[in-house]
Amino acid sequence: MKKSEFPDPFENTRESKGYGEMDDQDDPVTMLLRHKDVRKSAHNYKTFQSGATPGRIVIPSEVNIRETRQIPFEVDPPVHGIYRALVEPWFKRPLQPEYQEKLAEQIANIVDEVLQEDSVEVVTDFALKLQSRALTLLLNTPFSESETWISWGTHVFRSEGEALDGDKANILYNYIDAEIERASKNPTGDMYSILLDSEFEGRKLTKEEVKGVMVLTFAGGRDTVINAVTNAIAYLAEHPESLERLRKEPEITGKTVEEMIRYFSPLTQMGRVVTEDTFVCEHAAKADTRVSLCWASANRDAKVFENPNEIVMDRKINPHVGFGFSHHNCLGATHARQIMKILLQTLAEKVGSFEIFDCKENIEDLHHFKRKVGFHSINMKFNPLTK
Amino acid sequence: MAKITFITSDEETITLEGTSGSVMALAVDNGIPGIDGDCGGVCSCATCHVHVAPEDMEKTGSASEIETDMLELDDNADEYSRLCCQIDITDAIDGVVLKVAK
Numbered sequence A: 001m002k003k004s005e006f007p008d009p010f011e012n013t014r015e016s017k018g019y020g021e022m023d024d025q026d027d028p029v030t031m032l033l034r035h036k037d038v039r040k041s042a043h044n045y046k047t048f049q050s051g052a053t054p055g056r057i058v059i060p061s062e063v064n065i066r067e068t069r070q071i072p073f074e075v076d077p078p079v080h081g082i083y084r085a086l087v088e089p090w091f092k093r094p095l096q097p098e099y100q101e102k103l104a105e106q107i108a109n110i111v112d113e114v115l116q117e118d119s120v121e122v123v124t125d126f127a128l129k130l131q132s133r134a135l136t137l138l139l140n141t142p143f144s145e146s147e148t149w150i151s152w153g154t155h156v157f158r159s160e161g162e163a164l165d166g167d168k169a170n171i172l173y174n175y176i177d178a179e180i181e182r183a184s185k186n187p188t189g190d191m192y193s194i195l196l197d198s199e200f201e202g203r204k205l206t207k208e209e210v211k212g213v214m215v216l217t218f219a220g221g222r223d224t225v226i227n228a229v230t231n232a233i234a235y236l237a238e239h240p241e242s243l244e245r246l247r248k249e250p251e252i253t254g255k256t257v258e259e260m261i262r263y264f265s266p267l268t269q270m271g272r273v274v275t276e277d278t279f280v281c282e283h284a285a286k287a288d289t290r291v292s293l294c295w296a297s298a299n300r301d302a303k304v305f306e307n308p309n310e311i312v313m314d315r316k317i318n319p320h321v322g323f324g325f326s327h328h329n330c331l332g333a334t335h336a337r338q339i340m341k342i343l344l345q346t347l348a349e350k351v352g353s354f355e356i357f358d359c360k361e362n363i364e365d366l367h368h369f370k371r372k373v374g375f376h377s378i379n380m381k382f383n384p385l386t387k
Numbered sequence B: 001m002a003k004i005t006f007i008t009s010d011e012e013t014i015t016l017e018g019t020s021g022s023v024m025a026l027a028v029d030n031g032i033p034g035i036d037g038d039c040g041g042v043c044s045c046a047t048c049h050v051h052v053a054p055e056d057m058e059k060t061g062s063a064s065e066i067e068t069d070m071l072e073l074d075d076n077a078d079e080y081s082r083l084c085c086q087i088d089i090t091d092a093i094d095g096v097v098l099k100v101a102k
């Protein structure tokens, strides 16, 4: 098997039953596996709610390590919509040309750096750096902050062995608390200051609400971006013809980004709490239990995608749910899409080929399913493009 | 060449001319409010939703199955709804009027 191949562990169960089951810290989850069910349930916020105990809709559950409600993520409509409208313009800034120019400069620099090396561990020495530096643009904070975030390592919540790590989470929460204090004393144009100054129904956002938005921003865009970046590079390393195609047909880059998001599905699933007894795929889902919307499975549903297990770089119709679906679709998607697009453009422009030396796969243990979601490490060499 | 008229949610009327590509791309390039085209036109984001003027439906055609699936969950959708990334600009759609859904 190629290193950049990501098998679909859900296929049989999706086709035969439509749902899977997994245990998670004594709060079991019914996983919805079909594209149609995932989209329908994502849309039905009344029966499948996000505004449960903070941390409960995340799998593995974070109820034991987190009290702060992530906003707007763990709030249901209609209040969700008010928060979302408040933060949305900020998260659309990546559409501005100046933002893209800065991001392109960051990515060009990091690619130039690795082109000098004989061997690069892509997760830590490329993807983590890229993600952290790009986050300074999204937050509009000094570039030097990225050094701190890089020093935290690849996972904010998870340490080796996959267990939830409360100590690591505290590093993030304490950091954010301190930043909010700083911004409330000396406001700047950064995201903390802007949020502290925002109006919610005639009052200012509280520090706890600001923290909720910030925790979401840090946590939601870390592993996901790191995996998307790393996996894309692994794919191009093993498919030189695809790298060549991006050079020859740059106009397909946007479609390739969407296709990679579908194929890699950096976020496997997201939970919801059932508010009333109901059925999913003829299976009873009781009130106060959890279901999950398994984006990764929906994205390989052969009912919707032809050749679902292949990367079709210019796939024209691609209704993937890699950024979620409906009310709660990914707030950071605009930023993530720009990162991926500029990354592919820059690699096509500067890199002639890659060699993979060795790698350690990152396999998520979902009880009955084992899903490869990325790499713990992958050592490679980047060879410059010589014209 | 086709002339395409957009009516935004603020009731502003903007007419653009295009020769190729999708209606969504034309709208995004010209900053039509309410058409974001987040996914670049692959039918995964529904941020390009328009209502075609009933009399123009013949020119644009109706939504494909994938579009309908995408729109089915949008409370604002009706039989004139299209995702305009799926409408190609050709002479055939000259003169159409599209009401931006958002």
Ligand code: FES
Pocket (backbone or CB within 6 Å): B024, B036, B037, B038, B039, B040, B041, B042, B043, B044, B045, B046, B047, B048, B083, B084, B085, B086
């Ligand atoms: S641009 Fe995304 S669905 Fe049309």
